[in-house]
Ligand SMILES: O=c1[nH]cnc2c1ncn2[C@H]1C[C@H](O)[C@@H](CO)O1
């Protein structure tokens with residue numbers, strides 16, 4: 501509630517409806533699942549098969565300091581994702597974990613070309629993931645969780661298979677694939693290397709986002725938008741390079757930054773991941789607060805829950821602690837994300853009006869009346885919090 505001195509509790513952050521647009525399937529496995537799949541499928545290259553040790557090993561990605569080093573950890577999650585059963589299980593657990601964290605709508609991305617080392621066809625990869633999502637969402641619903649979940653297909657920038665993956669995405673557009681993306685090392689692999697794929701997708705009226713402005717700067721963002729036609733930007737952090745400040749601290753937007761803001765191009769920001777890849781030095785230095793203040797269409801995302809040891813409620817917690825955000829800000833980020841989703845307009849609107857806004861209103865009214873503690877009766881809201 502605007503003006504409240506107390507912020508939302510961790511429990512309220514989980515209860516708050518959240519929308520996640522940028523999260524990699526192979527970056528969010530449960531450590532125990534990685535270990536079990538490795539044993540079951542004879543994958544012998546894991547650094548450990550003890551779930552706790554594995555969790556710490558993946559978490560060391562936090563010290564990577566560069567996108568390239570951060571990405572090295574994925575060899576092992578991809579290593580255990582080479583069968584339909586493994587993909588199905590991991591996708592189902594992903595849906596369950598997100599629902600348990602209060603995510604009501606998610607677009608999860610994966611590069612199917614990474615799961616063909618054991619003989620799977622691309623179609624089988626996509627089908628296993630989609631079936632896993634459906635199963636996980638159903639299991640979550642049985643425990644009171646509600647989640648809509650779609651798949652974005654990534655092509656890996658270094659692999660030159662983007663046109664093939666774009667065609668795959670369009671073929672599965674009515675089965676749960678909601679969009680396309682390119683991922684992997686950004687420097688040396690500009691978006692225009694995949695121009696043919698993006699032109700095809702545009703002719704098909706299909707949706708796509710592009711990882712840009714994370715491991716490389718403005719030229720990557722410019723190509724993603726002006727050559728390729730990206731509807732959203734994965735990260736987009738370096739748009740900051742096109743903003744200058746005068747001696748009064750007033751921000752001035754360059755032409756590209758203005759275009760991004762004027763066109764309401766969503767920025768899929770992933771604060772914790774950006775610190776881990778060295779894209780920004782620390783969370784307080786992250787441009788999310790500045791860009792939110794300048795009314796860019798900012799969204800909050802996790803990127804890789806395992807490698808960056810995060811969750812949507814965890815990202816929100818850190819933003820609150822760092823920038824003093826309130827429930828109003830969290831609702832703003834969430835509505836921004838829902839507006840930006842690759843879902844039909846009427847469904848986006850329904851989720852905003854029937855799920856997100858009522859969810860935040862309920863939390864605000866809880867803050868207004870004080871939380872009920874069964875042992876001592878209602879806890880009064882702290883004094884001096886009137887607007
Ligand atoms: O933040 C990222 N930037 C670029 N590529 C990424 C990032 N996080 C994960 N990936 C890559 C590694 C995965 O294997 C791939 C598909 O999910 O996408």
Ligand SMILES: [Zn+2]
Pocket residue numbers: 522524683711734803
């Ligand atoms: Zn990413």
